Amino acid sequence: MSKDLVIKDLQISVQGNPIIKGLNLAVKQGEIHALMGPNGSGKSTLANGLMGHPLYDIDSGEVIFNGVDVLELEPNERAKLGLFLAFQYPTAIPGVSLANFLRLAVSAVRGQSGNGSGEDHLIPMREFRRELRDKMKQLGVDDSFARRYLNDGFSGGEKKRAEILQLAMLEPKIAILDETDSGLDIDAVRIVGESVNKLVGPELGVLIITHYPRLLDYIRPQFVHILLDGRIVESGGWELTQMLETEGYDPIREKHGIKEE
Amino acid sequence: MATSEKNTIEELGISKDYQYGFHDDIKPTFKSRKGLDESVINEMCDIKGEPDWMRQYRLNAYRIFKEKPMTKWGGDLSQLDFDDIYYYVKASDRSERSWDDVPEDIKKTFDRLGIPEAERKFLAGVGAQYDSEVVYHNIVEELDKIGVIFLDTDTAIKEYPDLVKKYFGTIIPSADNQFAALNSAAWSGGSFVYVPPGVKVEYPLQAYFRINTENMGQFERTLIIADEGSQVHYVEGCTAPTYSSESLHSAVVEIVCMKGSRVRYTTIQNWANNVYNLVTKRAVAYEDSQMEWVDGNLGSKLTMKYPSVYMMEPGARGDILSIAFASKGQHQDAGAKVYHCAPNTTSQITSKSISKDGGRSSYRGWVDVAKGAKGCKSHVVCDALILDKDSRSDTYPVIEIGESDTNIEHEARVSKIGEEQLFYLMSRGLSEEEASTMIVNGFIEPLVKELPMEYAVEMNRLIQLQMEGSVG
Known part of the structure; x- marks a missing residue:
């Protein structure tokens, strides 16, 4: 059975300010969606709200993932169901190597970390190392990555590649990429785009949240949505990105009577 | 915790709060009465068969201790009752060199601590302190061959009296502080290490310490002498049983780093929550030598410990790396002291503390540069991590600079888990x-x-x- 992420009339506020104002969207496993919008339209709020960030308040609506309402669940429980967020600004965890962190995370999402502690609950070291090596090779990530402290002193491009490596290891059903192209030069965008492309397939649904269409040159979405003022105002296909490329957001704002913020 | 382990601890009827807090029903072969006076000290000297100089040393230290007022700074010592403590307990009649000779019940305790495994893995000399006396002390043949002495201090006084007498109490005199005086009067056990010139000990020398008699004070005395160009790493780790009444641990560690030598002293302490851990640790470092303290403090009720390095000659270096973890009802008053007594000496202090569930950790540090000690460098980093709003962290740094040609940096950071x-x-x-x-x-x-x-x-x-x- 395919695993769907269904968002119904979702409203999210931050410190009392409504940001997402009634959003509807369905992403199926195997589909690639792009959610495009200008700064301040609510893109990152949606991403964080879907993953369960404590500072984002869900005011109403439903998020059903694989038949379960995830809004009551902790972020780690959402991850275990197969939801993944690639962060716009991944946080550094000094002193924790990427490999040690990933081994615990992979064990957790695969249900091997039931009681939390001890070697027994972790996937066997040899198995993990082999898998990590394979995935790093597939994504062209340098071996030294595994030993470095998580996001600590990483360049912008390295952080995004580390996010994609985590995506590859955790094998989610639905992945949300929050502005994965932001702050990257054109070569880095290409590398990240090609990496994601290696991971897409019938098992993975992707929601790419982005400001610019350039990442979409590498990961071609089947569905494109435009987010303005906390709502999806247009949905379509590839032609929407072409239109944005040439005309920008102004014609759409005008059409829907939304003032630039 | 694995289920089997949990069951074992529950079957033993021991609080799960402290995993290593079991204690075995061991009958000490001798136990002094509570409190300390000259007759207890004389009795202790008689039983140990100590030379007269040590008896006089102890009695003199006892007089100093009696004159010292109660320490007022650092942590709260008002609950500490010196008269309610056993100062000398002997669990076994002699020091053991072979595992086979160690009594069964003591072995059982060591087993649960995993010491036999540690021994198998690390075939260095294992000095395991049980109660006030070292009962198990195994020196591998290699150490003997290269001339390294690694003994419990009581034995060292008998076998190497001149060497011990030459250095004992010279780094930390009895009058240094109240607890150094107490230790000098009542000490028992601890390690004596001598590394001859040019000898590099390839593996860490290890000692395990353990308190096992209710209300028993533990006063180890450790003395390490690294002769010219030698190198040694000494490691001590502690676990202690949980008791309802207060316990006092007050060790003295003295280290001499001769020209060009390198000494690292590593401690991991995990005292039960009722232990006062009041330790004086000091090293003197001569020309181009290097002293490193690595100090991890968990548990205890109150820890007051400030490993120090006196850099006496040019090129000496002192590094102190300490971590403190203060949990509920605990105060970790830890830190470091460095004294730049000669030109071109270098020190690095890295202090990390974690406070949680209302625990309190303090960094207390001292950086001193003597007049005329040109070209010294000192770098201090204090990092505190506070896990909740009930917990607390303070820093009390003191910097005394008598010389303008010097480079001192001090960084302090407090962070919360984001x-x-x-x-x-x-x-x-x-x-x-x-x-x-x-x-x-x-x-x-x-x-x-x-x-x-x-x-x-x-x-x-x-x-x-x-x-x-x-x-x-």
Whole structure:
């Protein structure tokens, strides 16, 4: 059975300010969606709200993932169901190597970390190392990555590649990429785009949240949505990105009577 | 904790709060009455068969102790009753060199602490202190061959009286402070190490310490002499049983780093929550020598410990790396002291503390540069991690500079576990507790990576135990 992420009339506020104002969207496993919008339209709020960030308040609506309402669940429980967020600004965890962190995370999402502690609950070291090596090779990530402290002193491009490596290891059903192209030069965008492309397939649904269409040159979405003022105002296909490329957001704002913020 | 382990602890009827807090029903062969006076000291000297100079040394230290007022700074010592403590307990009649000779019940305790494994892995000399006396002391043949002396201090006084007498109490005199005086009067056990010129000891020398008699004071006395160009790493790790009444641990550690030598002294302490841990540790470092203290403090009711290095000649270097973990009802008053007594000496202090569940950690540091000691460098970094709003962290740095041509840097940071860090790790499937534990383990990684492997594993496990049930 395919695993769907269904968002119904979702409203999210931050410190009392409504940001997402009634959003509807369905992403199926195997589909690639792009959610495009200008700064301040609510893109990152949606991403964080879907993953369960404590500072984002869900005011109403439903998020059903694989038949379960995830809004009551902790972020780690959402991850275990197969939801993944690639962060716009991944946080550094000094002193924790990427490999040690990933081994615990992979064990957790695969249900091997039931009681939390001890070697027994972790996937066997040899198995993990082999898998990590394979995935790093597939994504062209340098071996030294595994030993470095998580996001600590990483360049912008390295952080995004580390996010994609985590995506590859955790094998989610639905992945949300929050502005994965932001702050990257054109070569880095290409590398990240090609990496994601290696991971897409019938098992993975992707929601790419982005400001610019350039990442979409590498990961071609089947569905494109435009987010303005906390709502999806247009949905379509590839032609929407072409239109944005040439005309920008102004014609759409005008059409829907939304003032630039 | 594995289920089987849990069952064992429950079957023994021991509080789960403190995993290593079991104690075996061992009959000490001699136990002094509570409190300390000249007759207790004389009795102790008689039983030990100590030379007269040591008897006089103890009695003199006792007089100094009696004159010293109660220490007023640092932590709260008002509950500490010196008259309610046993000052001398002997668990076994003689020091053992072979595992086969160790009594069964003592072995059982060691077993549960995993010491036999540690011994198998690390075929260095194992000096394991049981009660006030070293009962098990195994020196591998290699140490003898290269002339390294590694004995319990009581035995060293008998076998190498001149060597011990030459240095004993010269680094930390009895009058140094109240607890140094007490230790000098009542000391028992501890290690004596001498490394001859040019000898590099390839593996760490290890000692395990353990308190096992209710109300028993533990006053080890350790003296390490690294002769010219030698190198040695000494490791001590402690676990202690839980008791309802107060316990006092007050050790003295003296180290001499001769020209060009290098000494590292590593301590991991995990005292039960009723122990006062009041330790004086000091090293003198001569020309081009290097002294490193690596100090991890968990548990105890109050720890007051400030490893220090006196850099006496040019080129000497002192490094102090310390981690303190203060949990509920605990005060870790830890820090470091460095004295630049000669030109071109260098020091580095790295202090990390974690406070949780109302625990309090303080950094107390002293950097001193003597007049005329040109070209000295000192770098101090204090990092505090506070896990909740009930917990507390303070720093009390003192810098005394008598020389303008010097380079001192002091950095202090206080941080809380960030919501963003927790969210990030939890979004990858980790529970809040796993995420917090991972952040704390990352925080202490600079210390853990300096430890021998089995200590690193134990340290991470201790942190995990400390963090259990800390969330929600």
